[in-house]
Amino acid sequence: MQRELDVLVEQLDELLGGPVVDEDDALELATVAGLAARLGATSEQLADANLWRDGVGQELLRETWDAVDAAPILEELEGVLSGDATDEQVEEALFDLDDLVAAAAWCGRRDAVRATAREAASLVRTVPDVFVSLADLAVELAKLPTVARDLDLYDYWLAVADAGAASRPTPSRTA
Numbered sequence: 750m751q752r753e754l755d756v757l758v759e760q761l762d763e764l765l766g767g768p769v770v771d772e773d774d775a776l777e778l779a780t781v782a783g784l785a786a787r788l789g790a791t792s793e794q795l796a797d798a799n800l801w802r803d804g805v806g807q808e809l810l811r812e813t814w815d816a817v818d819a820a821p822i823l824e825e826l827e828g829v830l831s832g833d834a835t836d837e838q839v840e841e842a843l844f845d846l847d848d849l850v851a852a853a854a855w856c857g858r859r860d861a862v863r864a865t866a867r868e869a870a871s872l873v874r875t876v877p878d879v880f881v882s883l884a885d886l887a888v889e890l891a892k893l894p895t896v897a898r899d900l901d902l903y904d905y906w907l908a909v910a911d912a913g914a915a916s917r918p919t920p921s922r923t924a
Contacts, residue, residue: 753788754785754790757781757784757788757790758790760781761785761795761797764778765797765798769801769806769809772809772812772813772816775806775809775812775813776852778801778806779810779856780848780851780852782802782852782855783851783854784847784848786851786895787890787896788893789894789895802856810856810858814853819846819849819861822846822849822865823865823868823869825842826842826843826846826869826872828842829842829879830872830879832876836882839879839880839882840882843869843880843883843905843909846865846866846869846905847905847906850903854902859901862902863901866901866902866903866904866905867901867904869905870907870908873905873908873912874911877908877909877912879912880909881912881913883909884910884912884913884914885913886909887906887907887909887910891907891910
């Protein structure tokens, strides 16, 4: 995960080096910062982003969260439950949700995604087999202290990890 963190920090620096002029730009910056923060970025690595969020970006982020509609993300996730979706489609649907949740957590707007995250966890638990291909990643993410602090948001990763555990054969006991 260190490599992923390094890439995210590099992306964050690039985003902060350019203009952040609209809601899409603001959400992209918040997503990258949120994912980096979740993976354990240092306060130094996040300093410029935090300054932007708490300063000149504050109004744009408020407008962004006022405009966020998570319904299409849930619809995308529901769309992969049929079992006909490829692993890549399942991954994309869950990662779209995860991006939004990480952005909200970093912005202090957990309220904007809490219900969506809960519904997503419920959907995963409804048809867990669909998400088995992401179970190893889910186990790693579930170990992160930042995920543990926001279990009400990241419960869908625990549900995916459970899906992987449930798909493994149970060792039999011998007498």
